[in-house]
Every structure is written in structure tokens, then in C-alpha cells.
Amino acid sequence: MTGHRVLIVDDEPQILRFLKPSLVAAGYEVVAAATGGEALKAAATRAPDVIVLDLGLPDMDGKDVIRELRTWCKTPILVLSARDREAEKIAALDLGADDYINKPFGIGELTARLRTALRHAAQASGEQSRFQSGALEIDVLAHSVTWAGVPLKLTPKEFDLLAVLVRNAGRVVTHRQILTAVWGPAHTEDLQYLRVFIGQLRQKLRTTSGAPEFILTEPGIGYRLAAE
Template identity: 55%
Template sequence: MNTGRILLVEDDPGIRKFLRVALEAHGFSLEEAASGKAGIALAATAQPDLVVLDLGLPDMDGKQVIARIREWSQVPILILSVRQAEAEKVEALDSGANDYVVKPFGIAEMMARVRALLRSSSGGTAANPEIVRGELRIDLARHEVTLAGEALKLTRKEFELLALLARNAGRIVTHRQLLNDVWGPAHEHDVQYLRVFIGRLRGKLGDDPAAPRFILNEPGVGYRFLD
């Protein structure tokens, strides 16, 4: 008998019902979401062993859901989609998906893919979508930051920059890595641009560069989030 919790992110109620019956018959427990936003929230709170994800969701593209989940979790993601083009498959896999099944699908093949992904991830540690450093709390799933219980209003890039530093707490993250991961390869040498954003971020965090609590400057190299 199989075991494990599966999160199904699918807006078609007919497919959800079909998969619920099939998965539960094979011994799996199931969480369901009909939108990308709900799927991201459940991926954080339910801590599933596998995510089965449709790409054509009503509120966002499935590849955006993959990217959001990959900000904090390496849970296996199986794409279930009507999109058959090779480019779509490659883009989804490059975004962080582990496998891709095209609709319509056979349940035997579907279950084989599910079992294979669960075997390959067995023994992994559960993801934690929240980073807490003293009074600072970073919710990676909801893109929310609070300091001493007060919500901070960060831009998308400010949040991505803070999250990247916090996920690598205690380690130097180079200027090039920060610029590449947050803004893309075309900005790898825009160090002054990065300094401006770090300055804004420090201002919102109330972080004094002369006596930092969170972000330490490593001159000429990068920045370190204090652990």
C-alpha cells in the first residue's frame, strides 16, 4: 500500500474528482486547490510529499506556482497539462518541475510517475517556508515580512533580495550572484544598482550599516545575512 500526502492544484472539478478517487484508492491522502494562490498556500501549510500541478490555472500560470514553491521547497512537482508543445514542457521543467504528463492521461502511467517521484525524494527533509531571525519574520510562501510584529512594505525585488540573503544566512552571497538571481544575467555587473536596493532594504529594516543586525557588507565581495 502506498503512503504519502499529495497536493493537487487543478481548477477542473471533474479531473479533481477523478484523481481523488484514484489516488485515495492507491492509499494516498489528498489536499486540493483550485487556484495557484491556494496551491502555494497549501504547499506551505500542508507540507505535501508531492505536488500535482495543472499549468492552466485561473489566477496565474502554473510555471509561476512552480517558481514560488521553489523559493523554499524542493518537493517533487508533477505537471499535468493539456499543453503538448515541447517548448512548454522544457520551460516547465527548467522552472523546477520534476516530471510532465499530458492530458488526457492513463491512470496506470500517472500512478507510476507518482510512485517514481516519491521514491526519488524519500528521506528528504520537510521544507520550512518561514525564516525567523530574532524579531524579523520572512514568510516565503506569502511574500510577507514582519519586524517586531509590524508588517513591512517591500517591493517584489526588495523581498527577493532579502529572501535570497536570508536563505543563505551566515554565508557570503556575492554581488554577481545577487544580481544574477534577482535581476537576471544582464545585470550581473550593476553593483551600484545593488547598493541602492540594499540601502533601501536596510532603511526599511532599521538596519544600521555601522552596526548591522541583519545585513553585513563584505567590501568588494558581497553581503552576508547575519545568522
């Protein structure tokens, strides 16, 4: 299991019927959207790790979706389209797409491109993906959290929240930054929602009475994962 969430944006039902089971079998969680509007909403609310985008959408051009996403989102975008003109590829890439795959395509090529895009995104971020403090070990890329070697069960949102803190271990992450990264820009004011999830996460990480507090509160600002 990769633990990564893929947003597929395509209005062709046959493409979705082919892609979804193939990607699920490869270990990805799949979210689907059939229009540009649905894609923008899903990108804001579902926090995908990578987006696979068709350019020919019924309500707007896929390039406009890329343009809008790049005003607030750094998620890797792989364009998947039957448009094979070089000008279309250049335009999509110039707007911020990370890769371009022509239809028809093979699932092996697509999954290889997905792995590459995710790897490049992790490297380009300059942020760490592993955290260890005493018996606690977190590996964001492997999607694992263990205490003394025993896996801890987290919900997907709890893990997404923890991943944001791990990538910024030792640094303060503001409420707005966390809410945008985990729930999308539509939820930047939902502080109580964030506090509830932080409380749940702290309870699960506090596995023994003598365990230290890993998630520190910066009053009025946000949270910080304590780094050794």
C-alpha cells in the same frame, strides 16, 4: 497504504472528481487546490510529499507556481497539463518540475510516475528512511513505527515530525528546519507548538520505564534523534 500526501492543483472539477478517489484508493492522502495562490498556501501549510500541478490556472500561470515553490521547496512536482507544446514542457522542467504528463492521461501512468518521483526524491536526498534502536523500528517509506513488533499509533503530524528526525538521524535539526519541513515556512517561529508535539512524540516512544530517550534536545538549537 503509501502514507504519502499528494497536493493536486487543478481548477477543473471533473479532474478532481476523477483523481481524488483514484489516488485515495491507491493509498495516498489527497489535498486539493484550484488556484496558484491556494497551491502555494497548501504547499506551505500541508507539507505534501508530491505535487501534481496543472499549468492553466485561473489566477496565475502554473510555471510561476513552480518558480515560487522552488525558492523554498524541494517537493517533487509533476506537471499535468493539456499544453503539449515542447517549449511548455521544457520551460516547466527548467523551472524545477520533475516530470510532465499530458492530458488526457491514465491513472495507472500517473500513479507509476508518482512512485518514481517519490523514489527519486528519497534517493536524491541522501538521507536515510529507516531507523532502528533496540526494540524501536521506524520505516519512513512504509509509514510504520513499531516497538518490539507492535505498531505505535501516531498522528499524521507526529509521524511527519518523526520522519524529519529519522532522515537526519544522529544530526542536529534546527527548530526552523523542523517547523519549515513539517508545518511550512509560515510557522518558523512557532517554537512552543513544536515543543508540544515533541513532548507528545516522546511520550509515545517511551513505551517502558527502562526505554532510552530517543529524541535529544540541543538547547536553543533544535533536536536530534539518537543514533546507535
